[in-house]
Structures are given as structure tokens and as C-alpha cells.
Amino acid sequence: MTVEQIGSEGKDQFPIGMRVLAVDDDPTCLLLLGTLLRRCQYHVTTTSQAKTALKMLRENKNKFDLVISDVHMPDMDGFKLLEHVGLEMDLPVIMLSANGDTKLVMKGITHGACDYLLKPVRIEELQNIWQHVVRRKKKDRCNSGSKEKPHPDSGEAAGIGNVDNNGKLNKKRKDQNEDEDYERDENGHDNEDPSAQKKPRVVWSVELHRKFVAAVNQLGIDKAVPKKILELMNVEKLTRENVASHLQKFRLYLKRISCVANQQANMAAALGTADSAYLRMGSLNGLGNFHTLAGSDQLHNAAFRSFPPSGVLGRLNTPAGLGIRGLPSPGTIQLGHVQNSGNPTNDLSKLQSFVPGNHNTNILQGMPMSLELDRLQHNKSVGHIGELPTTDSTTVFPGSGNLVDARITGFSNNPLLGVTSNSLMLEGSSQQATSHTSVSAIGFQNGNALSDFTSIAPASNQLQDSKAGSQGQASPINCNAGQIIRSAPQEWNAPRKDAPYQSHASINSSIPINSAMIQLGQCLDRNNSIFHKTTDLDSVGPLNFVDPLSIKHGEGDNSIMEPSVIEKEGYLMFQPRPHGSHVPDNIGSLEDLASAMMKQADATVIL
Amino acid sequence: MDVVNQLQRQFIDYSASLHREGFLDDQFTQLQKLQDDNSPDFVVEVASLFFEDCEKLINNMARALEQQQGVDFKQVDASVHQLKGSSSSIGAMRVKDVCIAFRSFCEAQNREGCLRCLQQVTHEYSLLKNKLQTLFRLQQQILAAGGSIPVVE
Numbered sequence: 001m002t003v004e005q006i007g008s009e010g011k012d013q014f015p016i017g018m019r020v021l022a023v024d025d026d027p028t029c030l031l032l033l034g035t036l037l038r039r040c041q042y043h044v045t046t047t048s049q050a051k052t053a054l055k056m057l058r059e060n061k062n063k064f065d066l067v068i069s070d071v072h073m074p075d076m077d078g079f080k081l082l083e084h085v086g087l088e089m090d091l092p093v094i095m096l097s098a099n100g101d102t103k104l105v106m107k108g109i110t111h112g113a114c115d116y117l118l119k120p121v122r123i124e125e126l127q128n129i130w131q132h133v134v135r136r137k138k139k140d141r142c143n144s145g146s147k148e149k150p151h152p153d154s155g156e157a158a159g160i161g162n163v164d165n166n167g168k169l170n171k172k173r174k175d176q177n178e179d180e181d182y183e184r185d186e187n188g189h190d191n192e193d194p195s196a197q198k199k200p201r202v203v204w205s206v207e208l209h210r211k212f213v214a215a216v217n218q219l220g221i222d223k224a225v226p227k228k229i230l231e232l233m234n235v236e237k238l239t240r241e242n243v244a245s246h247l248q249k250f251r252l253y254l255k256r257i258s259c260v261a262n263q264q265a266n267m268a269a270a271l272g273t274a275d276s277a278y279l280r281m282g283s284l285n286g287l288g289n290f291h292t293l294a295g296s297d298q299l300h301n302a303a304f305r306s307f308p309p310s311g312v313l314g315r316l317n318t319p320a321g322l323g324i325r326g327l328p329s330p331g332t333i334q335l336g337h338v339q340n341s342g343n344p345t346n347d348l349s350k351l352q353s354f355v356p357g358n359h360n361t362n363i364l365q366g367m368p369m370s371l372e373l374d375r376l377q378h379n380k381s382v383g384h385i386g387e388l389p390t391t392d393s394t395t396v397f398p399g400s401g402n403l404v405d406a407r408i409t410g411f412s413n414n415p416l417l418g419v420t421s422n423s424l425m426l427e428g429s430s431q432q433a434t435s436h437t438s439v440s441a442i443g444f445q446n447g448n449a450l451s452d453f454t455s456i457a458p459a460s461n462q463l464q465d466s467k468a469g470s471q472g473q474a475s476p477i478n479c480n481a482g483q484i485i486r487s488a489p490q491e492w493n494a495p496r497k498d499a500p501y502q503s504h505a506s507i508n509s510s511i512p513i514n515s516a517m518i519q520l521g522q523c524l525d526r527n528n529s530i531f532h533k534t535t536d537l538d539s540v541g542p543l544n545f546v547d548p549l550s551i552k553h554g555e556g557d558n559s560i561m562e563p564s565v566i567e568k569e570g571y572l573m574f575q576p577r578p579h580g581s582h583v584p585d586n587i588g589s590l591e592d593l594a595s596a597m598m599k600q601a602d603a604t605v606i607l
Numbered sequence: 608m609d610v611v612n613q614l615q616r617q618f619i620d621y622s623a624s625l626h627r628e629g630f631l632d633d634q635f636t637q638l639q640k641l642q643d644d645n646s647p648d649f650v651v652e653v654a655s656l657f658f659e660d661c662e663k664l665i666n667n668m669a670r671a672l673e674q675q676q677g678v679d680f681k682q683v684d685a686s687v688h689q690l691k692g693s694s695s696s697i698g699a700m701r702v703k704d705v706c707i708a709f710r711s712f713c714e715a716q717n718r719e720g721c722l723r724c725l726q727q728v729t730h731e732y733s734l735l736k737n738k739l740q741t742l743f744r745l746q747q748q749i750l751a752a753g754g755s756i757p758v759v760e
Contacts, residue, residue: 025689026660026689026692026693026696027656027659027660028656028657028660028693028696028697029692029693029696031652031653031656032638032653032696032697035646035649036641039641070692072685072688072689072692097692098688098691098692098695099688119692119695119696120634120637120695120696120697120698121696122637123637
């Protein structure tokens, strides 16, 4: 089969050489499918295990253009695989089945499949599947084109609210942007230059997501249709399709959150956070209004509660932790993206899986975050929370699901995972869309049905922005963080004993953690410094995001310790600072914290 | 040349009869078309895979249906579903048709009906296996005699 050799050259002769991943547990069908695809001159990889397929996809996000999968598989349901791929990699997926029941086809559609084929598959049907790849690319391109807008702008906008009190932050943001750009390039998700990118994606910045969530709320989640949402949002260059796909993810996220709410508690436990607060947060019902942190105070109590204080953060150190906590997709996605960085990828994957609502607390463990953290530590100040996907307003609170209530607006891809060194969250870029859902899920894990999921991390796209944003926007977070922290402190108490934050602990630490939450507050300015709490971010679900993110910021800003607030979404990712040096104990407010952070030359992200 | 022609004619006739009797359908023809110089044994390969798979699935079903305690119809159904998918992919029409009936018995949780279908499936499978083996043998003979496999539409 010479076609397989096409490799990169194939790209130029698209659709010839399009890279397809075929998954089917039936060997006969798999052989047939593979042969048919090769006959169409695609570059084909086959596997009979869905898990293997996911692994391959996670290893290299850019390795495939399209996935075709059977519905009935023993090791993993085809729809589940579909969800994962959609959220983590945002690749077009075609379902395949011998059963053409309307219900199944519908299920495929709701899970995001771009097509549903019946077995036996004919070659004629396969000859046109490349259209799905083109369509998606085009959509992304448009989206990114409209959004791309220099991150700094969006970052500012996002952060805006509270933003920066600090000129430094701005600067950081810019730096961050550069970093992000760089990262982005690495990832290949360069929103800045969609035309040059293979898969430009719409970047759902915090601001944008916030608008989205607001629009959805206004219309009512049941009645929210893309067209109306688009009208309400009134954003130039945003297409109905962008909104539609974002909405889909959002809905999935909501669904997921409500399911995983309980699991949050589990996860918290898994995270090892000693802090039961986190668990308690699970019941954060109060989160209900987590509005995009953009300033809503709602988060405060609710949000904070959900974030297991330091305990979680502690965990956050490990990138994984961050992601899991609730970092809805953004985190996860981030993770996925992070892969670019290399290590994180694996971990991220975990996170990612986490995000989809799986409570993979394990993810935390796996999280490369630690890697990131290390990196951060060495690097400059982590302040780079920018990674945080600053999804619009979705303040994704990693906090145990509870966040869900909050409008996790900020939760843009939260770099939470940002840890993964850049690519983490932000990379989400394409993923962002998907991440939203996941992100939200994560954050919200706390089982609270996000009633107001407005902010659920739009992360996916946000991430991209977040990168830019995070840069230095510690301030935004501060603002919110302050608010949030105040309110919630109680819960946080927890574990952070070691954390310098202890005192502020609830708040401060929360801040970092909350930062994730804060994100809620939209603090997410891009660079919300992620408070890394080395200690325990335990429940800080959302925190997860923060840390990595902040760390990311670190890229160049050693001094910026600002709480890495997830820019995008306001998802503050507080990353437990590995060093623990971070924030002075008395940071009573996020602002203080942020400043403290900034002062700290230590790159460690404060969480 | 004469030998080759003869063999080829035999092949065509045999193929036609298989189609006529419903053992094979159009999908099989598609498979044959996919065979080319790059993959000269494609059809044989797919068929062998199918037989292996079929046997495995039939065994699974038999075991599940034999359970005296209680038949796990879901499991049986899963196997039938897979068999249906692979038989339709290769063009084994009769096998596939039995599978369709089999599935409704599974849904109705009718053990007797399932057992009957299992018997039928086994029967159809062995019939098909024999027939295909004959067909492949003819193919080989043609190639050995220096001829090429005629494409049967």
C-alpha cells in the first residue's frame, strides 16, 4: 500500500493522503474498512481497540485528520470515544455501525459525530468523507480569524473587568502573548494566523464566553438557539456555527456536570486532599451563581467552597491535579494540548479524560503538571497563568463541580493545566471548544448542576487567549479573587497548613484556588497569577487550573507570581506552589495576593 | 489457453450461482473489485478473517445460550450484532439474514428461538465456507494456469 507513504506530501494534495484513524473491534470489518480507505488514497491507521486509538490521538494531536469508529466495541463505547475525541482533540469523527436505528444515529449526532455510516460501507461513501475535515478547518479558520484578535486585546477585555490594577500585568500579558504565540505555533494552533494554520480555531475568550453564557441565560438554556445567541452576543465575525458548536459543548458540559457532581466528591478524595472542605464543596450548591467571576460575588461562597483549599492545590502541583479538579475541559483539553510540551501530554490526557466528566481523579496524579510546575519553578515566575484558558466569563471553577453553578465563565481552557508548559491549556485552542464542556465539567464536578453555567469554561478557545491573557493579568483575578475569597474562605480552610496562604488560606489560598474560582470572577485576566499553593490545593478543583497556568506565565516573568488567574475563563487556576514560597501569609485579598505574587520573584506559582 | 478459458467459465458460473442462491451479495463483488496488484489476496484474506471471527462468535453464542442458570441475552445479542456486521461487510447474505432474525429472538429473550437461529447460523456458515473455498480453489487454478480472474458483475 503505497498510499501510506504519502505522509506529509499528502497534505498538499488533499484529500489524497488525508490521515484517517479507523477503529473497529471486528477484524473483518476493520480490514475491509482499512482497504477501502486506502483505495481512496487516504493515509490509514487501524486499530481494534478504542483505548489504543485514544492513546494514539493523544500522543500527537496533529497526527490525524479524521477518525472513523464503530459504535459497538467491547473496550469502550463508540460514543464515548467520540466524546473524548471531540473534547480533547476536536477532530471530526464518523460513526460506523451495522445498526442504523434512528435513535442511534441521533445519539451519534448529539455526541458530536459529523457523520454516521452504515455497514457494510461502500467505497463511494468513503470517497467523500474528506469534506468533514475541510468543513471543520474552514469553520475554525473563520472563528479564529474573528477572534484572533490579538490576545492582548482580548485579554484586556477579558481581564477587563477587574483587571489589571497593575501595569505589570499588562506587560506580562504582552509577554505572555508572545509566549503564547510561540506556544501556539508549536501547537499548531495559531489563532493569530489562521490561514497559516492547519486548523484554526475559534478562540472563546473569557469575554466572549461570558457573553455567550449571558446570552444563553437570558434565553434560557432550553430555548437558547445559536441564532438568537449570536444576535444577543452581537460579536462581529462570530458565526452561527461557532456559536452552535460552542453551545453543543456547553450543553454536553452541563450534562456532564450534573452527572459528575457526585463524583466530585470522589475526586476530591482521590485527589487526596485531606481537606474535606473540598468535598464539602461538592455540595457547593451555593455555587449556583457562579457567574463569571467577572465580578459577581456569587462565587464567593459557593465558589470557594468548592475549591478545596490548598489540599487541592497541593495536588495541583501536579498538573494533573489541576486539571482534574474540575477543570472542565479546558483543563483537560489543555492537558491534551499540553502534550505538545511533551510530558504533560500524557498527563493531560488524563485530565482530559477527566474532563469529560470522568472523574479521573487520577488525572491529577498523572498530570504533567508537576512537570510544569517544575518548569515553572525554574523558570520565570509562573505568573503565567495565562495559560488558563480564559474562557469567557466562565469562571470555571475547578472547584468540585460546584463551580458549575458558577458561571464558569472564565474557564477557558484554562491553562490551569497551564502547567504543561505552555501548551497546556492554552493549546486548547482548538480544543477549546471542546474543553468548554469538559472544563466545565471539571470545575463543576461538584455535582451542582450548574444552574448557571454561564461561564462554563468556554475554555476551549479560550485557552488560546488565555495564554495571551494570562500573561500578566494577575490583577483581574485579584479583584475577583478578593471577592471570592472573602466570601468563601470558610471552606477553604483546609488543608493548607503549609501553604503560606494558610492564613489567607481560606481566601488566599482560596484565591489561588479560588483563582480558579476566581476565574469565576473573571479574574482570569490573563495572567492571573496562579496561586500555587504548594500545599494542598485539595479541593481546589478549579485550582487546578490555576496553577499550571500561572506557571505558565512564568515563562518569562519570574517575578510574576501573580496568581495565575485563568485568564480566559476567569478560571483561576491556582496551582499549589511547589515551593511553597509563595504568597505571603497575609494576603487577604486576591489583590494582595496578586501583588504578593508579583513580588515574588519566585516563579512558583502560587496556589 | 483452453484450460484457462474453461476454468474461467467455471469460475463465472459458480460465482453466479452463489449470488443467485443468496450466499453472496453485491458486497462480495465490491470486495473482489478491491483486489488488485497491491493486494492480490485481499478477498481470501478477508474471507479467512471472517471465518475465524464467525467461529469465535458462534462459540460465544452457544456458550451463552447453554447457560442453564439464565441466558445473558445481551451478550448473545452483542455477538449476533457483530456477526451481522461482519457478514454484511463480506457479503454473506444468508448468514446476515439469519442474524437479523436471531436478533429479534434475542430481544424477545426467546431461548428456543435463539437456539434455532444459532443452528441455522452455524449451518449457513459452514455452507458458505465450503462454497467460498471451492471458489478460491478455482481462482487459484486459473492463476496457476496463467489466466486472470474474471470480474463477475
